[in-house]
Structure formats: structure tokens, C-alpha cells
Amino acid sequence: MLTRLVEGVEHDGHERRNIGTRKAGIARLLGAREILLGILDFSSSALAGINRKDDLLKKALRRLTVLSAIFVIVPHAQLARVQDANKPKIGFSIEAMKGERWQTDLDSFDARAKQLGAEVISADAGGDDDRQFQQVKDMIKAGIKVLVLLPHDTAKASRIVDAAKSAHVKVVSYDRLVLNSDVDLYVSFDRVEIGWMQADYLVKHAPKGNYVLIAGSPNDEGAKILHDEQIKVLQPYIDRGDIKVIADAYTKDWLPSEAYLFMLKAIDSTQGNIAAVLASNDGLAGGAIQALREHNLSGKVQVSGQDADLASIICIAQGAQTMTVYKPITNEAAVAAEEAVRLARGESTRANRAINNGKVDVPAILLKPIVVTKDNIKTTVVQDGFQTLQRINQALPEDQQIK
Numbered sequence: 001m002l003t004r005l006v007e008g009v010e011h012d013g014h015e016r017r018n019i020g021t022r023k024a025g026i027a028r029l030l031g032a033r034e035i036l037l038g039i040l041d042f043s044s045s046a047l048a049g050i051n052r053k054d055d056l057l058k059k060a061l062r063r064l065t066v067l068s069a070i071f072v073i074v075p076h077a078q079l080a081r082v083q084d085a086n087k088p089k090i091g092f093s094i095e096a097m098k099g100e101r102w103q104t105d106l107d108s109f110d111a112r113a114k115q116l117g118a119e120v121i122s123a124d125a126g127g128d129d130d131r132q133f134q135q136v137k138d139m140i141k142a143g144i145k146v147l148v149l150l151p152h153d154t155a156k157a158s159r160i161v162d163a164a165k166s167a168h169v170k171v172v173s174y175d176r177l178v179l180n181s182d183v184d185l186y187v188s189f190d191r192v193e194i195g196w197m198q199a200d201y202l203v204k205h206a207p208k209g210n211y212v213l214i215a216g217s218p219n220d221e222g223a224k225i226l227h228d229e230q231i232k233v234l235q236p237y238i239d240r241g242d243i244k245v246i247a248d249a250y251t252k253d254w255l256p257s258e259a260y261l262f263m264l265k266a267i268d269s270t271q272g273n274i275a276a277v278l279a280s281n282d283g284l285a286g287g288a289i290q291a292l293r294e295h296n297l298s299g300k301v302q303v304s305g306q307d308a309d310l311a312s313i314i315c316i317a318q319g320a321q322t323m324t325v326y327k328p329i330t331n332e333a334a335v336a337a338e339e340a341v342r343l344a345r346g347e348s349t350r351a352n353r354a355i356n357n358g359k360v361d362v363p364a365i366l367l368k369p370i371v372v373t374k375d376n377i378k379t380t381v382v383q384d385g386f387q388t389l390q391r392i393n394q395a396l397p398e399d400q401q402i403k
Contacts, residue, residue: 088146088344089119090337091139092174093160095152096127096253099283101307101329102150105175108333109148116341127253129156136160145344146170148336153219155179170343174336176222179358185349186357186364187336189327191222194369195229195280198304201323201371202276203233206302208242209275212266214259214284218250226280226306234278246270251284259287267295276302282312282324289320308372308381314395316374317402326370326380335365377402 092109094102106122113120121139125132129152136147140163147164151157154176161181164171173183202211213230216223227250237243247266251258259279266274272295279285285305292298298320305312305324315321339349351363372380381387382402393401 087117087119088341089121089142089144090146090148090340090344091136091142091144091169092120092122092148092150093125093132093136093139094122094150095125095132097124098127100309105150105329105333108330109337112334112337113341116337118337118341118344125152127152129153132157133160133163137163140164140167140169144169146172146340148172148174148340149178150174151176151178154221155219157181170340172336172340172343173357173362175332176220177355177357177362179221181357182360183357183362184343185339185351186355186362187332187339188222188364188366189332189369190366191225192229194306194325194327195226196233197325197369197371198226198280198306198323199230199233199278201373202278202302202304203237203243205322206276207237210244210246210270210273212263212274212277212288213245213248214262214277214279214288215248215250216254216280216284217252220254223250223254223280230278230280243275246274254281254283256283256287256290259284260291261287263288263291264294267291267297272297274301276304278304280304281306282309282321283307285321285324286311286315289315293320308386310387310391313372313377313381313387313392316372317377317392317396317400319374323371323373326372326386328367328370328384328386330384330386332367335367339365 090113092106094106097103097106110120110122121142121144123132123135123139125135132152136149139147147160147169149157149160149171151160151173157178158181161171161173161178161183165182170184171178171182173186173188175188177183177186177188211234213227215227218224234243234245238245246269247262249262251262263277274297277285277288277292279288282305285303286309289298289303292301292303299318302322303315303320305321306327307329308324308326312321312324316324342349349363349365351365353364353366354361355364356362370380377387377392378389382389382392389402396402
């Protein structure tokens with residue numbers, strides 16, 4: 001289901017131009033009428049001898065009607081073109097609005113797009129690749145100039161990009177890079193750095209012991225990038241025999257419930273002898289923490305995350321989660337909106353690097369992530385307004401509250 005989000009732009013200026021245009025059209029119309037009347041200004045005696053007087057008058061009236069249409073319709077068409085150029089229509093296709101993350105992205109994107117005078121059409125595909133494809137085709141029919149695409153499956157989404165490009169619609173790949181396609185711009189955070197941050201933090205706090213790796217969706221190329229970088233950090237410790245990876249798997253659709261079940265099996269297989277859980281995002285971390293709590297292991301095992309969700313920040317304050325990676329997503333969404341408007345108006349993007357997606361080197365804007373721990377919650381996510389002390393502390397006993 002498409003949701004139309006129309007910007008609150010004042011139309012007074014357009015109305016004044018509209019009235020001025022109509023006045024100019026009427027003046028030209030009256031001028032044309034006078035010319036026609038001059039042509040038809042026969043004396044009454046001359047007209048008396050012409051049997052085709054009625055035919056001439058009828059033809060003149062028809063010509064006058066045509067001229068009226070020309071003088072009235074053309075200015076309005078010109079005005080419509082000006083309005084379209086100043087008010088670009090942008091589609092934002094989101095793979096699934098689960099959790100708090102993507103709703104925050106959409107709200108921030110919409111707010112910035114409105115400030116820039118754009119109209120936004122958004123759609124939630126509910127984790128269905130075919131539905132996302134159909135929703136984008138509907139957006140194209142609705143006249144979008146730019147598609148901002150958060151793909152469910154980064155490989156299958158190439159057909160979505162192909163459909164957009166065949167309709168001369170520019171494509172911004174948002175947060176996840178669509179593979180093997182002619183994407184115009186990629187806006188995200190550096191996943192290589194995020195994967196490194198997660199693994200590096202854990203090995204510093206748990207340099208020895210059994211590790212569980214819970215990666216993201218196998219259909220998300222970004223999840224693979226995170227996992228590969230995590231392994232690179234762990235490999236020297238594995239080679240020395242200090243760290244043993246006793247469970248390692250990708251998780252369908254990043255589902256916390258799948259992470260919970262996977263963690264239960266890992267606990268059973270080791271009788272709870274686990275040093276760290278390298279979870280690729282906060283949802284997966286939450287599923288793992290639930291399993292750890294049920295076995296009285298919460299707070300005894302190092303757990304990573306990503307996204308700085310409220311539940312994750314609360315777990316960090318409690319000591320159940322060790323760290324998360326905060327990505328200032330309001331900034332990511334705002335940048336994506338700005339770049340989409342630039343593309344819609346035929347302007348160059350502010351890409352500062354390129355990433356190959358298997359087909360082309362895609363211009364990219366990669367933003368910097370930030371490690372969040374119990375010690376810097378207040379100076380990171382709270383200071384930025386991403387989370388509030390009130391919402392965090394109301395879930396915590398007084399001795400755990402952040403002062």
C-alpha cells in the first residue's frame with residue numbers, strides 16, 4: 001500500500017504567478033478578438049449582399065474559440081512544468097518496516113524532503129521481494145523522478161533498478177547496495193568499519209574462549225561484508241587457538257526469534273561455556289540475550305550489536321549487552337533525501353568514493369559509525385537526540401540509571 005506524503009509548501013507564490021499568467025492570456029485573447037473583429041468589420045450594406053454571412057460568422061467564432069484555448073492552455077502548461085521542476089516526486093521503497101530502525105529513517109527522510117520542497121511516496125514491502133517490485137512499478141506509474149531503494153534481497157533487487165532505469169528514473173540504493181545493477185548513488189555507513197568495530201571491541205574484552213557468531217540475512221550483501229570483516233579480526237586469535245568459533249550462521253531476515261533459537265542450541269552444545277556473542281545487529285543481540293537470561297548467563301557473556309535501538313541501549317546500561325554501533329541514521333536519511341532531490345533536478349551528487357556492485361562502480365557516500373558503550377551513552381545517542389534519558393531510565397532501576 002502506497003502512502004502519499006505531500007510536502008507542506010506554501011502555494012501563495014504559485015497562485016500569484018497563476019493569476020498573472022491568466023491576465024496575460026486574457027490580454028492576448030482580447031487582442032486577437034479585436035483583430036478578428038477588424039477582419040469581419042464589413043459595412044451593413046456590404047454584408048446585406050453576401051449570402052454566406054452566417055457561415056463566415058460561425059467560422060470566425062470557431063477560430064476565436066481555438067485562440068482562446070491556445071492563450072489559456074499554453075500558459076498553464078508552462079506553469080505546470082515549473083511546478084514539476086520545483087516539486088520533484090521521490091519514491092522511497094522500504095523492504096520491511098519492522099523494529100524502530102526503518103520508521104526512524106522514513107520520518108527523517110520525509111522531513112528533509114519536505115524542507116527541500118519534494119513530494120514523497122513511500123511503501124513497505126513487508127519483506128516480500130515480489131511485493132517490493134510491484135510497489136516500485138506503481139511508484140514509477142505515479143511519476144516519480146527518483147527512487148530511493150532499501151532492498152529486501154540485494155541480488156533480486158536488480159530487476160527493480162532495471163525497471164526504474166528503463167523509465168528514466170534515477171536510483172539511490174539506501175543503506176544496502178543493490179548488486180549487478182546501474183545504481184546512480186549508494187548512501188550508507190561503512191560496513192567494513194562496522195564489522196571491524198564489533199569484533200575488535202569483543203576481542204579486547206574477551207581475548208580467549210568460545211565465540212558464537214550470529215550474522216544477518218543471507219540475502220543481504222551488507223550482512224556478508226560485516227561477517228567477512230569480523231572473521232578477519234578474529235582469525236589471528238583463532239589461528240593461535242585463543243578463540244574457538246563454536247557456532248556461526250546467517251539469520252533469516254535478521255529475525256531476533258531465529259537468533260534466540262540459534263543461541264539456545266549454542267548454549268546447549270557448550271553447557272553454557274561461551275565467552276562472547278558476535279551479533280551483527282541489535283535485534284539479533286536481543287534474541288541472544290533472551291536465551292542467555294534463561295540460562296542465567298546474562299551479563300557474563302560479551303555481546304555486540306548495531307543500530308543503538310532503545311532496547312539495546314537499555315541492555316547496555318544493565319550490563320546485558322557490551323556494545324553497539326551507533327549510526328546517526330537521521331543524518332543518513334537526510335543525506336539521502338538531499339541527494340535524491342539533487343538527482344531529480346539534474347544536479348551532481350556529493351559522492352566521495354565508489355564501490356563496485358558487480359556491474360559498475362557506484363558513486364557512494366559512506367558515513368562514519370560510532371561505538372557506544374555504557375560509558376558514552378550520554379555523549380553519543382542521548383546528545384544527538386537519537387534516544388532520551390527519560391525513555392532509557394524509566395526502564396532501569398535507580399542504581400542502573402544514567403545520570
